[in-house]
């Protein structure tokens with residue numbers, strides 16, 4: 001291996017380390033209570049939904065749960081987050097089927113965040129026009145949801161509140 005190649009690899013590792021570190025810190029430092037985020041990303045016939053939600057919005061506190069009652073609240077929230085139907089439902093036209101999901105809590109100092117993701121495989125992703133947002137129905141402390149849609153044909157940003165039940169994603173995928 002020549003020296004230049006080694007340096008390039010080292011720089012790459014260093015930059016990816018810095019990137020992942022700052023990205024992780026950013027999510028907990030910069031979150032605003034009452035505002036959750038949802039990223040919707042397309043990869044071919046796959047659509048991925050990723051939520052980041054301040055603990056405040058989900059269970060009403062952000063300290064590490066130690067009391068029985070708080071632990072129960074966290075477990076209950078993880079259960080709700082584990083079913084995509086409580087969070088987002090792609091309309092029937094895309095013929096999307098759930099493929100995998102995850103739901104976790106991340107504690108860091110005085111703050112915590114819930115993270116959940118849902119991966120769907122769609123038979124007719126181009127026909128997917130509507131995404132129903134169920135998040136507010138289950139988590140009443142949430143006031144706003146910042147949504148970024150990364151479709152292969154179109155990208156959009158939405159900021160929605162409790163009164164909004166769906167977003168239109170026509171021509172995005």
Ligand SMILES: [Zn+2]
Pocket residue numbers: 031033054055056062110111112
């Ligand atoms: Zn916080």
